[in-house]
Amino acid sequence: MRMHNADENCGIAQAALVLGDWWNVLVLREVARGHVRFDALAAEIGLSRKVLTERLGRLVAHGVLRRSLYQRRPVRHEYLLTDAGAALVPLLVAMQDWGDRWVLGDGSLTAAAAEDGAEHARVRALAGSRVPEDLLLPGVSGPEPVVAPDAAATVLFAYPGTGIDWGAIPGAAGCTLENRLFRDAWPDFLRAGVKVRGISTQLVHEQQEFARAEEIPYPLLSDADHRLAAALRLPSFRGADRLRHKRLILVVDAGRTVRHTLFPVTDIPHAVEESLRLATDCARTP
Structure with a gap:
């Protein structure tokens, strides 16, 4: 890519040089979703093996992906995000939010969603997919797995944030009510062998203050780095100076x-x- 001399000191231009084209962005999107092996990437994106090999090589050369050997005969690698690559995840989520609002939507700022819209279709399509095994999110007691390893089932509920005046943003209010209802139903979830995780993009100390004040018995996990949002392509909106999860339950x-x-x-x-x-039905079904 030929660049004007003035672009040498421009961070936007340099980032565009690394991202290259939309195939590179889609490769990063899929790696963030947990598709880290060559065949899985090729299947998800629909690229030829030759073009995918070229794109992966460039992203490794730029330092946003690294190869990790998982099989010696024949030699095969996984492609994992480096620290520089992980720092691009919020950008991917911001691009998704922009596309959902301004390309797939009508430009309205909303925490809700139309039942016949793209966001609804994307969330509905999550049924049957798997949450990445190594996905940990910060909690009050340190990093915790998103899916409880000792539970017959896990309920993940994503919400915009507590203690915030949402004004006129449709669908944003009600986070404290939701947490209180899950808190009150917590004994019923436990009896069914089900664990609950509340997830927002609030910081851990914000969640900790709320959990203490409301006596929340289940973990509140912070997706401030948007790792879960990128892994599952969760819908979001920008409110109170931050990208927020739209309310959903998995x-x-x-x-x-x-x-x-x-x-x-x-x-x-x-x-x-x-x-x-x-x-409860899920926990009873092998």
């Missing part, structure tokens, strides 16, 4: 497979009750 089985999705969540009490019912 029921995940012991094998980390998403069994049920609830989105958009408009009736919060009903959604909490429905997640308990679905998770």
Whole structure:
């Protein structure tokens, strides 16, 4: 790529040089989703082996991916994000948010979603997919697995954030109510062998203050680095100076497979009750 001399000191131009074209962006998107082996990448993106090999080589050369040997005969590698590559994940989520709002949507700022829209279709398509095994998120007690390893099922509920005046943003209010309802239903979840995880892009200390004040018994995990959002392509919106999760609920089985999705969540009490019912059935089904 030929660059003007003035671009040598421009961070935007230099970042564009690394990203190169839309195939590179899609490769990074898939690696962030947990598709780290060559055949999986080729299948998800639809690239020829020759072109994919070229793109992976360039991203490794630029230092955003690294090769990790997982098989010696024949030699095969996984492609993992470096620290520089992980730093691009929030950019990918921001691009998704922009595309959802301004290309696939009508430009409205909303924490809700149309049931016939692209975000709804993307969340619905999560059923049958797996949450990446090595995905840990910061919690009050340190990094924790998104899916509880000792549970028959896990309910993940993503929410915009507590203690925030959302003003006129449709669908954003109700996070404290949602947490209180999950808190009150917590004994029923435990009896069913189900664990609960509340996830937002708030910082750990913000979640800790809320959990202490509201006596929240389940972990609140921080996706401030957008790793879960990128892995599952979760819908988001920008509010209170940060990208926020739109409210949704996932029921995940012991094998980390998403069994049920609830989105958009408009009736919060009903959604909490429905997640308990679905998770209980999931825990009973081998």
